[in-house]
Amino acid sequence: MPLPIPDSFHESLLKNDEFTITYELVPGRGSGGKRLERILQLAEEAKKDGRIKALSITDNPGGHPALSPTSLGLDIQAMGISPLLHFSLKDKNRNMAESQLFECHRHNLLNLLVLGGDYPRYGFHGQAMPVFDLDSTQLLSLIEHLRHHSPLKKGASGRIMELPSMNFFSGCVVSPFKTMESEQVWQYVKLLTKIRCGAQFVISQLGFDMEKYEELLRFVRDQKLSIPLIANVFVPTLSVAKIMNSRRVPGVILPDRLLQCIQEEAKEADRGEEARLLRAAKMVAALRDMGYAGVHLGGNNLNFGSISFLLDNAEAFTGKRQELREDIHFPEPSTWYLYDDCSQEPRKRNLAILFAANDLVHKQFFCKEGCFFSLAEKISNIAERNPSLRRFYTFFEHLIKKILFRCRMCGDCTLAESSYLCPQSGCPKRMINGPCGGSSNGFCEVYPEERLCFWVRAYQRGIEPDCNHINGLESIPPKDWSLNTTSSWLNFFSGRDHCRLKNKERRS
Template structure:
């Protein structure tokens, strides 16, 4: 019996004796045209060649509208090669995400790369509204439940029901290329959370620092994680390298040294074409020896002939590659496995964090000094509309002044060093950062506003580079609680927190 096309990538990645190659396709705007024709021609050549085990398809890259990865994925699947669909969340609320998962399963599009996605940019008559109803950890949780037995709770349309198992193969992304400690530690913390939530493979962000590539594998091994990891190897043209060097691609760093090298290479008769392909081949060979399970290859203006050249030449570089040809670090980069991080140090906590943390424990922790009276007052307010409105107004005034509160009704201040992600993070990330920051600055406000989670790192107790671990994932917000009191919702057990005392039997 022939192997199902959708399983070719999965089986290759799970085979420890096989080095898996994938290639990234970037569909443009529109449903056809020469660009799509070239993509389909490349797909046919990749199928016939056999070395590429999956063609990944981006989902509105750069935040701009493009052909749906599901549409192109069906074409790729029909050709007899595994599609790997990017499944981003910037344009989808949870209902659309679930609906599209059903669609993917129905059409046997089972390989998914789950990611938040770039912040939405210009579309029809202006910039699109970002959604980010779920983050990648929460969608991975949904997919993991669909992979087993997912029961729709009573009260939903159709009442309680069991959905059939959906055999998805879902992966996640991580960036080992952050320049600051506060960025990098969070990336590894969130990676652990994604794996905890069900990620079955990992693809790195693209980068050009071979030591950072090595750190990711070292971290995976140190954490004793048995999960396949692919290194993202992107081959830029000189024009794209200039754009990346300016920090105009979210989360991507292309150092000055590499750009200068490419500028010099462009003076040759072929304008540096062979040099960039040979560099990619050397990096591929180096990464294979580092311990990666495979390579996620990409690049602009790459023909299949160029791809074959990279794959062929990489076989010639069997000895340890000269790092001068593959290692382009960003000056001042922080590394996880360096002396300063191996030596424990005491972190000085800001007064605002310490005071807020102390007050929070006294009111909202079961053993807190004011926990009992706060709970009794909250329960009483729930049964009195006037008292409830007054209670909510007082909370809003206090938290608006102190935390720029948006009154989402399900507060996560304690999990983000008493900074509000609803007002402080453009993507409203509540389980750690996205991968879009550059040198500590937010993807949406480059060089103007620090990443929300960078601020959180410097302000709170955790995480810490000495003891990187996964916090308990925060579930998605129930937006029926929006504009209600998070204090009342906490004490009545309606928010994301697990109250450590038994709720009274009374109906609130």
């Protein structure tokens, strides 16, 4: 195994007086070619220049197949620059994720950016199967286990094994750029859950609204968290700006006013490149003045000369945040801001009544203080011992829950944690710990303009996510697939479902 090498990204980020710069590389499909040569040349030049502390490498970006980040990460590491691998969960189940973590650790690829990832798109002979066996909070928990060599269960027998600790440096992402309260509040709640699960740094979604960048910083400070925050600054070409403006990049908003600016700039002889780089330089300077720990740069077809020009100018603009604001602040009209005095998003009255009714019934059966808890527990214990009764009990549960909640019989019910909506049938990524970052204007990344995001619907029904206290935020553990198609009621009363892991607390 190679010896640990000093890591410039980790070191830089933990120094309070240093502003950390990273740059995002996007490998394409295939193991070589011109695109990869350009990437490696950029990495060489970045190493010589020394200002970029890590090169991040995307993991099947946009849900398409591409060269694996581990492979490119090894090349970059060999050049003497820190790789930051994106580690997404769309294409791998928990065992593959763990196996790749071992691979990364073996090769000293320790900087990981954990994210759910875009919904898988077209691959060999059609659209790939979306996996999402774990979500980002659950993978962060696994990494935290590996970091602290916490015992891991070896198999169904319950035997325990301990692995040597693995010193990963893992971060997460958050979007402060959601336009609706119901989307934004969940983003912040999930951010707190990710931090609680072990995230050691945070990189924001890319955006162009400076008030939203300020909001994220203020939110993290209000929570008294000292985690390093990195702002994402992207330099879009005109064609990419058009794609982003039409909301075809999941979770990204590029307002009309900015698109008009870029269109005007594109009429210049250099097709607007200098203007775009200067705008990004001003953003970098303003974000540094604001108090961000660093910036994560990205852009299509940027060569190192352009990046160097951007960074030189960012130095020159430092300390002029207020003067620059006019040139770099592009809010989306009717955006909801956390610290604004604006009215709350209206809850739908009929849905709120439905939520309250479901909650009342649920508590009577599944909360220790409920009127029918003891009876339900007794019947479950009998059904547990009698195969015919168990089959009838399971059929009865499925019938009721299929009609009422479009239940998929996953055997580990989380209805009570998501406003009595079923994430297994209602969310294409089956997110059980809050939304992914892909929604836009409240609509799901996978069905834009067609279906509201599952978690927006959950919010509108009336669930109250608590983003005031990080200590209350538990991540629901990954679903145990051996429970699939079994009765979640039986699993609840016999302590086989996720409640067992929540200190055997009964759902309330």
